[in-house]
Amino acid sequence: MTSNIIFASNRLGVIDNDQLQAMLDKFKLGTLISFEKTANGAMGQTLFVTATEGNFVFKGNPLYEGQLREERFFIENLHKRTTVPVPMPYCTDDSGEIFQWKYALMPRLIGNHLNTIDFTTNPNEKFVVAELIAKTLLEFHSWKATDFGDLNTSDFSINPFEKSYKHWLFNRIMFWLEDAKKYSKITTEDIWWVENLLKQSEDVFEKLKTPTFIMGDFKPGNFLIFRKKDRLEISGVFDFTNSYFADPLSDLIKMVTYYIDENESDVAEHLIKVYFAELNEDIETVIKRMNVHMLHQRILDWGCAKAMNMVTWDNNLPFYKWMEFYTNSVVNLLKLTEGSRLFDNKKQFRS
Secondary structure (H helix, E strand, O other): OOOOOOHHHHHHHOOHHHHHHHHHHOOOOOOEEEEEEOHHHOOOOEEEEOOOOEEEEEEEEEOOHHHHHHHHHHHHHHHHHOOOOOOOEEEOOOOOOOOOOOOOEEEEEOOOHHHHOOOOOOHHHHHHHHHHHHHHHHHHHHOEEEEEEEEEOOOOOOEEEEHHHHHHHHHHHHHHHHHHOOOOOOHHHHHHHHHHHHHHHHHHHHHOOEEEEEEEOOOOHEEEEEEEEEEEEEEEOOOOOOOOOOOHHHHHHHHHHHHHHHOOOOHHHHHHHHHHHHOOOOHHHHHHHHHHHHHHHHHHHHHHHEEEOOOOOOOHHHOOHHHHHHHHHHHHHHHHHOOOOEHHHHHHOOO
């Protein structure tokens, strides 16, 4: 389920003090002091809850059956397999006794979101954060799987994608391209451009054999940064509703896009260099994979922005021209590593 895009939201509705106190009593977490909506909440599902025994995040009214079981599985496994701070313990209540739906309660992690941190006094800290992001994703991707697919929450096995990962991914891109026609002008030239990019990348996805855990939504709103004495650290990663098992490079896209849009390509370059430092990948293969993942993400962003009238670029720009800016940016960032030990020097990028 988590590899599906979810637009609907089951919001919490009205919650009163007595209900939250009953929840705290259930988990022996003291007396309720206060609660408030989260500024970056997961689709209206979350509250900050302060009690005498600590600060917590309440998450309820699941978007789909098994959402909280799934997130708990991912969080508990990441806690065991990595050193990345995640919200543990992740407590759940399926009884429906207090609320009309299932809910989870977890500790509130310390730190601040990336886009709230002032780097003006020390701009080099942006590169420190990029390095922390790369190392965090590498830890996530050390969790290898046997199949490309979603988690089955009934037995915590993997439901493989139908036919193949390539088939699922390419079909999904074409589905969202077709969907974008409802809200924007998609021309035959746009379609040709997308089909050509996918055709040029078929071989690398057919050869891809090692799926890993991917968070699926690694972005500034889903991790926290904390200054511990004189150094920065990632103090928490959360919201694993979009996690599944696939190509690890897809997890780089949202942060690379963030830095490109912030005119900080040098920071994106540093993230990429740190991530690939020990992987010895073929650069041409990496370019093809990352550009397909960039297309996958950006077609969703395009359709959403057009549908909601929230376009932040030239509204008359053709889709393929808009996409070319991002795919060319990926190529340029990776070309900067040409000849370095980060990639297999026998198969360097050929311009």
